Amino acid sequence: KQYRIAVIPGDGIGKEVMPEGLRVLEAAARKHGVSLHFDHFDFSSWDYYEKHGQMMPDDWKEKIGKHDAIYFGAVGWPAKIPDHVSLWGSLIKFRREFDQYVNLRPVRLMPGVPSPLAGRKPGDIDFWVVRENTEGEYSSVGGRMFPDTDREFVTQQTVMTRVGVDRILKFAFELAQSRPKKHLTSATKSNGISITMPYWDERVEAMAKKFPGVKWDKYHIDILTANFVLHPDWFDVVVGSNLFGDILSDLGPACTGTIGIAPSGNVNPEGDFPSVFEPVHGSAPDIAGQGIANPIGAIWSGAMMLEHLGEKVAGKSIVEAIERTLAERTLRTKDLGGNADTTACGKAVADMVD
Amino acid sequence: KQYRIAVIPGDGIGKEVMPEGLRVLEAAARKHGVSLHFDHFDFSSWDYYEKHGQMMPDDWKEKIGKHDAIYFGAVGWPAKIPDHVSLWGSLIKFRREFDQYVNLRPVRLMPGVPSPLAGRKPGDIDFWVVRENTEGEYSSVGGRMFPDTDREFVTQQTVMTRVGVDRILKFAFELAQSRPKKHLTSATKSNGISITMPYWDERVEAMAKKFPGVKWDKYHIDILTANFVLHPDWFDVVVGSNLFGDILSDLGPACTGTIGIAPSGNVNPEGDFPSVFEPVHGSAPDIAGQGIANPIGAIWSGAMMLEHLGEKVAGKSIVEAIERTLAERTLRTKDLGGNADTTACGKAVADMVD
Ligand SMILES: CC(C)[C@H](C(=O)O)[C@@H](O)C(=O)O
Numbered sequence: 247k248q249y250r251i252a253v254i255p256g257d258g259i260g261k262e263v264m265p266e267g268l269r270v271l272e273a274a275a276r277k278h279g280v281s282l283h284f285d286h287f288d289f290s291s292w293d294y295y296e297k298h299g300q301m302m303p304d305d306w307k308e309k310i311g312k313h314d315a316i317y318f319g320a321v322g323w324p325a326k327i328p329d330h331v332s333l334w335g336s337l338i339k340f341r342r343e344f345d346q347y348v349n350l351r352p353v354r355l356m357p358g359v360p361s362p363l364a365g366r367k368p369g370d371i372d373f374w375v376v377r378e379n380t381e382g383e384y385s386s387v388g389g390r391m392f393p394d395t396d397r398e399f400v401t402q403q404t405v406m407t408r409v410g411v412d413r414i415l416k417f418a419f420e421l422a423q424s425r426p427k428k429h430l431t432s433a434t435k436s437n438g439i440s441i442t443m444p445y446w447d448e449r450v451e452a453m454a455k456k457f458p459g460v461k462w463d464k465y466h467i468d469i470l471t472a473n474f475v476l477h478p479d480w481f482d483v484v485v486g487s488n489l490f491g492d493i494l495s496d497l498g499p500a501c502t503g504t505i506g507i508a509p510s511g512n513v514n515p516e517g518d519f520p521s522v523f524e525p526v527h528g529s530a531p532d533i534a535g536q537g538i539a540n541p542i543g544a545i546w547s548g549a550m551m552l553e554h555l556g557e558k559v560a561g562k563s564i565v566e567a568i569e570r571t572l573a574e575r576t577l578r579t580k581d582l583g584g585n586a587d588t589t590a591c592g593k594a595v596a597d598m599v600d
Numbered sequence: 601k602q603y604r605i606a607v608i609p610g611d612g613i614g615k616e617v618m619p620e621g622l623r624v625l626e627a628a629a630r631k632h633g634v635s636l637h638f639d640h641f642d643f644s645s646w647d648y649y650e651k652h653g654q655m656m657p658d659d660w661k662e663k664i665g666k667h668d669a670i671y672f673g674a675v676g677w678p679a680k681i682p683d684h685v686s687l688w689g690s691l692i693k694f695r696r697e698f699d700q701y702v703n704l705r706p707v708r709l710m711p712g713v714p715s716p717l718a719g720r721k722p723g724d725i726d727f728w729v730v731r732e733n734t735e736g737e738y739s740s741v742g743g744r745m746f747p748d749t750d751r752e753f754v755t756q757q758t759v760m761t762r763v764g765v766d767r768i769l770k771f772a773f774e775l776a777q778s779r780p781k782k783h784l785t786s787a788t789k790s791n792g793i794s795i796t797m798p799y800w801d802e803r804v805e806a807m808a809k810k811f812p813g814v815k816w817d818k819y820h821i822d823i824l825t826a827n828f829v830l831h832p833d834w835f836d837v838v839v840g841s842n843l844f845g846d847i848l849s850d851l852g853p854a855c856t857g858t859i860g861i862a863p864s865g866n867v868n869p870e871g872d873f874p875s876v877f878e879p880v881h882g883s884a885p886d887i888a889g890q891g892i893a894n895p896i897g898a899i900w901s902g903a904m905m906l907e908h909l910g911e912k913v914a915g916k917s918i919v920e921a922i923e924r925t926l927a928e929r930t931l932r933t934k935d936l937g938g939n940a941d942t943t944a945c946g947k948a949v950a951d952m953v954d
């Protein structure tokens with residue numbers, strides 16, 4: 247079977263890291279006899295917007311909706327284009343319209359990468375953050391009243407549906423069940439956010455009954471962020487709402503040393519639509535154009551994509567190549583204290599694949 | 601002038617740490633010629649609820665509304681009483697009905713306390729979290745529809761008013777202006793939470809114009825939590841909404857080693873109503889009754905209370921006594937790796953006051 251991948255580099259360092267991601271994907275595909283076909287698209291970027299006045303062509307769904315997966319760089323350039331145009335016109339549109347209701351991010355301390363947490367070693371930090379990716383706090387319901395007066399107020403609704411909450415919890419419990427520790431932690435704030443969060447807790451309890459083999463606990467988001475720092479070894483699978491998952495999946499990677507290596511998948515588990523795989527770091531306008539971005543976030547995202555497609559061996563070969571490259575401590579980018587450029591780091595990982 | 605303080609120990613370790621807080625307050629008052637009168641109240645506790653079927657007497661406002669300040673232990677015992685009864689029936693009621701719109705928490709790495717962040721020394725971490733304390737995400741507007749069907753959904757509104765946002769920002773900018781670094785960081789998430797958070801940003805920009813001497817920046821809450829871990833030295837005053845402030849003011853103290861020493865003030869800056877001073881740690885049912893709780897969060901909260909009352913010298917003498925006790929590393933509680941009990945630690949601090 248040949249897999250058709252839509253490649254969208256997007257903005258900023260997205261354009262710099264994607265060639266390295268593709269280089270490593272090609273190396274792994276060659277070694278493991280996987281056939282990948284790449285179609286490149288220039289939309290979902292400031293350049294495209296400048297030319298066309300919109301982020302994506304009208305027929306974007308026809309263009310990329312039939313691919314087996316979407317390999318994505320980064321989008322957004324706040325100095326040139328407001329986030330609600332760039333992000334809501336592409337990335338968040340994909341999540342909603344391709345029903346990518348799972349945002350999946352590994353948090354793993356890699357060999358050779360110093361943790362900012364005192365005394366933590368690889369093996370101490372190794373968990374997944376599972377984030378609801380389509381509803382919750384990222385709603386578009388709300389508005390402003392009495393503008394420019396002292397009575398002015400704005401309101402925005404958090405919306406949780408039974409369908410939306412149950413399916414992400416099911417995914418998270420299944421993931422926990424597949425892991426040796428079989429442990430799930432739910433992020434809540436039902437003591438302060440008094441309607442939606444107690445509902446979340448209620449659904450967690452109901453879902454837990456279907457997974458008697460999974461041990462589970464819950465923490466309020468405030469103390470949970472504290473425990474990421476104080477006890478990162480307590481976690482195995484952590485599930486949270488759109489906002490809480492967003493926070494935890496930046497804080498987690500920070501605890502493992504750098505956001506530059508963190509990957510993510512925006513996954514539609516049923517496969518009705520393509521899933522999007524992208525590095526966590528974003529477009530990083532401050533370092534764009536210098537060739538110093540860390541390509542490992544993009545490369546690792548490529549590995550997640552292969553695993554999602556069912557090519558577990560090829561995917562694993564990439565993760566191992568990343569681990570070996572990091573452990574050798576020779577070819578690393580600036581964010582990791584080295585002085586290799588993006589290309590050199592990408593080539594090093596590609597050479598390590600076997 | 602004699603200050604009248606309402607003392608409410610509440611639940612769990614609240615009852616154990618308050619006597620130590622009072623011991624130290626009395627020592628500081630004696631040394632510095634401050635006159636404090638304490639009135640003790642047993643409400644806002646599970647015990648009171650068990651006897652009376654409600655958290656507080658009907659005339660609670662008459663009982664404590666005229667005091668100069670309220671010195672509070674902790675409330676909540678989820679195994680016995682739901683949070684929405686205990687917390688919303690006391691602590692959150694105080695915040696709302698006494699218009700304590702500022703929640704103020706120092707984040708400071710103290711001498712002698714090892715930070716979980718590698719290589720951080722006292723002086724590296726020293727900032728304030730200023731949290732909006734009455735509106736935002738902690739609203740009571742919302743509900744559930746189509747219960748127990750597949751169409752079930754819940755919704756809850758975040759509400760931000762011009763009055764509510766502007767007054768907390770003004771407080772935060774003023775605090776930043778009074779500090780040597782004159783630096784303010786605003787917590788946002790306007791790229792994902794598309795109505796209320798852009799409004800918050802808009803009000804920050806407007807307020808910043810009135811404080812030209814303050815340098816300010818903003819971060820999305822996801823990367824901001826990451827930066828607390830990676831770059832805690834970047835911060836001076838951090839202002840956030842009710843939820844974001846809640847998260848940051850647990851994560852911050854975790855980065856300084858323990859939540860057990862962190863104090864907080866729920867402040868009504870105009871003085872129309874009494875302010876509440878309480879340790880951050882909460883009632884901690886898991887260790888209650890053992891006499892091992894760290895009293896320093898309560899003691900430090902007492903110091904904040906004195907400063908709020910205008911007794912800066914006496915307040916400072918307590919903070920210095922805490923610093924000296926911690927630096928000596930002899931009398932410390934279990935959470936700090938020692939084996940002193942609550943009383944011994946409290947006495948040690950009281951002896952240090954001068
Ligand atoms: C107990 C809870 C409702 C409270 C809050 O979230 O405000 C606590 O976490 C705090 O920070 O004071």
Ligand SMILES: CC(C)[C@H](C(=O)O)[C@@H](O)C(=O)O
Pocket residue numbers: 333492791792822
């Ligand atoms: C860019 C932003 C809207 C996005 C999010 O908050 O979802 C990002 O932070 C992420 O985590 O993918």
